[in-house]
Amino acid sequence: MSATHETSSFESAHIPVPRQVAVAVAYRFITSSDHVQPRVEYLIVSSRKHPASWVLPKGGVEANEISDHGSAALREAWEEGGIRGKVVDRLHESTDPKAHRAVTKLKIFIPRAEYSFWLIRVDEDQMGLDSASWPEKHERERRWVGREEAIELVRWREDGAVDALMKVDETALVHSSP
Structure with missing residues (x-):
């Protein structure tokens, strides 16, 4: 019997780690002309890989930011959409349905990414819409849309964005508005 220990390919393989991704579910209030109840709108930005998609x-x-993914979501909201806000809540977590590229030999599923969705309130004084520049201004378009339109426009991604948007309690947001 041999004294040497042979390691299996599984034991010696490097196990990949999913990319940690923070997602900003940024919202603002728009006061209606009748001033009865404000409307909630969400920030969406054009995709760099798919410019016709949101x-x-x-x-x-x-x-x-490892211990504070909310800060990462705030940073992304500024870099991609030119807005600043305040984290209200952690909304949702999901994993990428696609496998990490490095797991083909391991025969186990490890997601390519893990997403954490953060609800971010943007007040008028934090909007940044008049700012001359933000990091990705010349790479992306931005839009403010209602929840139903946001859901339809981001559905193609299959990253959990639809579930996160559905979890927002707009009634509670409106009642907590200043």
């Missing part, structure tokens, strides 16, 4: 602002969590 996404929620999102991006990788940086090393200094």
